[in-house]
Amino acid sequence: MLKKPIHQAKMLNEIMSLEFTAVDLNLYLDTHPCDMRALTEYNQVVQQLRMLKHSYEQCYGPLGNYGTSPGQYPWRWIDEPWPWQIEY
Numbered sequence: 084m085l086k087k088p089i090h091q092a093k094m095l096n097e098i099m100s101l102e103f104t105a106v107d108l109n110l111y112l113d114t115h116p117c118d119m120r121a122l123t124e125y126n127q128v129v130q131q132l133r134m135l136k137h138s139y140e141q142c143y144g145p146l147g148n149y150g151t152s153p154g155q156y157p158w159r160w161i162d163e164p165w166p167w168q169i170e171y
Contacts (some may be wrong), residue, residue: 094139095169099147101132 108125115121136146 091139091143092169094135094143098132098139101128101135104128105132140151 101123105128111121140146
């Protein structure tokens with residue numbers, strides 16, 4: 084197992100937490116489309132997630148591929164360990 088630097092692991096945990104919250108709010112809004120408070124919270128979480136992912140990718144490389152993350156030179160997608168190689 085490869086050990087991530089503490090800051091990188093902390094950022095990944097925060098990204099996963101925000102993604103979970105976004106999915107949960109999305110599912111709630113599917114059944115409660117007129118809940119303005121939930122929609123406002125969802126939009127705030129999405130904005131936080133977007134900013135955190137951008138910061139992470141600037142420091143550690145892309146989180147996704149196939150058009151979800153911009154590429155940098157040199158190509159960094161292959162530099163990161165696979166998810167099952169990360170020890171949190």
